[in-house]
Amino acid sequence: MTVLDGLVGTGSRLVVEEPERFRVHRDSMMSPEILAEEHAKIFEHNWLYVGHESEIANPGDYVRRRVGGRPVFMVRGAKSGKVNVFHNSCTHRGAVVCRQDRGNAKVFQCFYHAWTFDSEGTLSGVPDREAYGGTLDWEGLALRSVARVESYRGFVFCCYDPEVVGLVEYLAGAKDYLDLIIDAAPADMEIVRGTNEYGMDANWKLLVENSIDGYHAVSTHDTYFKYLVALGTDLSVGVTGTAHDLGNGHAVLEYEAPWGRPVAKWEPLFGEDAKASVDGLRAGLVERFGEERAHRMADLNRNMLIYPNLIVNDIMALTVRTFVPTAPDHMEVTAWEMAPREEQPDVRQRRLDSFLTFLGPGGFATPDDIEALESCQQGFTSGGVEWNDISRGMTREPRANDEAQMRAFWRRWRADMDRVDRTVNP
């Protein structure tokens, strides 16, 4: 008998919490049935990140995305100026209507039989319309909007469940951290054009855990730390800080930056010439927000999970990352770099250098992390060991390099997976 036989409540069977011990069963990372259940219970009912408003600044701008495994596209309506998120499926006989990753369009013409839709989703053209003798339901055949679409400070989310709570209520404590990160920009934030896209042979929840795991940095990313030390960075502070459960499965770890931050902590890597301008950015933050908040913005790193699959890393650069499982042991990752609009070219350059050096798919960190996560996934297939242990820090006030933040995720996962009113095949 396995842990999945003969019991109800998948969540509670796979996530077991005792006063001093927290365990997650490895079936949660390997089973196709669990993945199907996650789609039905998690990705269908929670707010999911679609993109950032700055990616579709002008009327008719659009981006194509896979959100929770489903093809959708986000377009700025030419008449309303509104952000629309549509199911990417023609209302005629189903073809994908938006076939480019990004662009600007007055109309979207389906390539199959050439029905056309405008940027508000309205059906605007049907070839040989006389064939319907005036009975075609033009309104009913508009593109179908995703059930709920809301944005918070430029971050656009959608939800396939019309009954979901409002986005701000859903974000809970994560909202304050988004505010802190976004307020640090002198104007608005924008997504720097271009994406990183890559895949890895690991369960998507391993990347959730890894993204808010400060504990692995010193061992896994040893090469990067040696590189920084060789260039004169003082890493003696280590990863000291705190972790917070932000509610609804969201979590953050916040810690003293052991490396430079383009906004606004200088390090030798940036060069002597950059010192004055970085100090200037910092003085600007102090003026706008006072010492304490400016200190958090300038000197502290944040790795935040917005449940279930959005990561905002405010570390040596600011990245936004989302991922979607395509199999129990495979996920696809998309990542963007975020930066203040109209940033000085030299500051932008330092930011992009920091981003590529550490966080990009060819940087110092991401290949290490992929290796670690794929290694876990391979280790699971060996069998013999049923449970992962996620108890670190349970018996003390948890620190940034403990595992309280992962437990916050897993508790919400358990609650979602325990729900009986969401069937796998509705």
Ligand code: FES
């Ligand atoms: S499927 Fe789109 S026009 Fe026929």
Ligand SMILES: [Fe+2]
């Ligand atoms: Fe890492």
